[in-house]
Amino acid sequence: MSTTTPTDWNLRPAPRTAEEWIARAGAVAAVLATDAAARDRAGAAPHAEVRLLKDSGLVTLLGPAEHGGGGQNWITAYHVVREIAKADGSIGQLLGYHYLWNWAARLVGTREQWEHVEAEAARNRWFFGGAVNPRDKDVVVTEDGDDLVFTGRKTFSTGSRVSDVTVLEGVLDGTDRHVFAIVPSDSEGLTFHDDWDNIGQRLTESGSVTLDGVRTPWSSAAGYVDREFRPRVYNTLNVPTIQLVFVNFYLGIAAGALETAAAYTRTRTRPWLHGGHDRAVDEPYVVDTYGDLTAKLWAVEALADAVAVEGQHLHDDPDAVTEQTRGDFEVRVAAVKARATDVALEVTSRIFEVTGARSTTTAEGLDRFWRNIRTHTLHDPVAYKRREVGRWVLEGELPEPTWYS
Structure with missing residues (x-):
């Protein structure tokens, strides 16, 4: 993997705002994208990729600013995960899980415990598994x-x-x-x-x-x-928080698939010989497919962003989280998880309809987007997410806090 050196990253101004952190994630994603397909085929342990996340400072995003962290919130973290996953779904997942495990001390631990963990993690740029x-x-x-x-x-x-x-x-x-x-x-x-x-x-x-x-x-x-x-309702927010991580790297993978496919279609896809068009980008079915998939992706991204804001309100005041507010949030997460799963699977499979037979070569690696989505969306059955939403609508039933809800 070709990455910039720690010195290169240190010479850049440290991000301060959410927008700057998301831009930093975009710069990291650009590095990851250069050889993502080759690295996927090799399947080697991603030591260089994690080093890139550390050197760029992304691992400290949620850490306290006074200890060298980014001082950002979950809204920004979800956007960063999505940005990284556009280039490499595996690294997007690793970073998203890292954020959750870093935050787990705050979710479950005492104030003394989480303050210690977060300070040490930010100072030392720990990567969590x-x-x-x-x-x-x-x-x-x-x-x-x-x-x-x-x-x-x-x-x-x-x-x-x-x-x-x-x-x-x-x-x-x-x-x-x-x-x-x-x-x-x-x-x-x-x-x-x-x-x-x-x-x-x-x-x-x-x-x-x-x-x-x-x-x-x-x-x-x-x-x-x-x-x-010493239990608190806030302890149980780990599941909707990590499920929203899932949502965002699914959406990132789907967006990456669309962007990669569109670039291929613009430059390499040939028009159908009986279609009467000189360029693939003028084929009506190609234009329609990209418009359809993009509209669906934009819609679920907007829902994911709205749910992230709702979740941040709970993180901002942990002691005020009640069974009702926690349950209502879990239902919203379940809804966006179901939609993100369906849309991401559709996007990553249908891109081949508009890139053509030659795009299926191993060297192109377009199949990695679908393989990544298909693998992780089996984490827990999406039907049970829809069930949570349906029971809430019909009976006002709140999901019971479990390892999956």
Whole structure:
């Protein structure tokens, strides 16, 4: 991968406003786009790509400004994720997950815990990974004096080998209480397995991980005071927040697919020999398809932006979040997740109708957009998102906070 050096990024003025941060993301995306298809085929661990995110400062976007962070909010973060995903869906996912795991200390932890984590993360430009696959209930947490010991296995651990710190999750032995803790990714007993071999999102380092007696102090257990968890409704905002991350890298991938396809159509697609047109861009079905797909994408982008603003109101005043406001927000997230899934799948599959047979070569790599969307949209069934919306409309029913709602 060809990236600019840390010195090059340091010579540029540091972004200060949301618009400047989004522009910085666009500059990073331009670097990623130069060899995105080749890197997708190679499937190598994205060490250089994560270094680019660090050098450009994007990893500190949500961090406190007084400690070197960007001091931005989730509205900006979602736009940044979308911008990066236009060029590389895998890196967009990695960055979006990083933002969530960085913010997880604030979602779940005490003020003392999250202030410490956010300061250290911003100062050191930590990149976060997470071994928090909720469908795997085989990580047990035991007590050993003032330490907690995590033992078990997770099927997925996004970020794994390219992360500096990893969020762990397990169930405290003999209870139904979940424990979250942030540990260095090179902790003794933490073994990442190089077994992520899926058709899409190939550079997300989402393979399995073994936890063989990973130790961390009790004091690092997020939200626990004197070994008792102090719950807040805000704790449950992790799911709609990460689902909105999903939405935005889906939309970024779809936008990248459209932009890439349009460039191909303008320069390389041939008009149909019986259509009576000299240029592919004059073919009525080509013009109609691009107009149709763009209109659909713009519509769901507008909804995503509106929902992001609604979510930011909750993040701005965590102690005021109620079951009602949390539930209403989750319904809105469910609605945009359903639409983003459908539109992104349509865009990334239909671009071939307007690029032509020659665009399907491996070298072009246009299939990566569809493979990336198809792979991640299977994370949880979209029908259940529509169900949340339908039950809310018909009965005023709020989604029960779970690992997926």
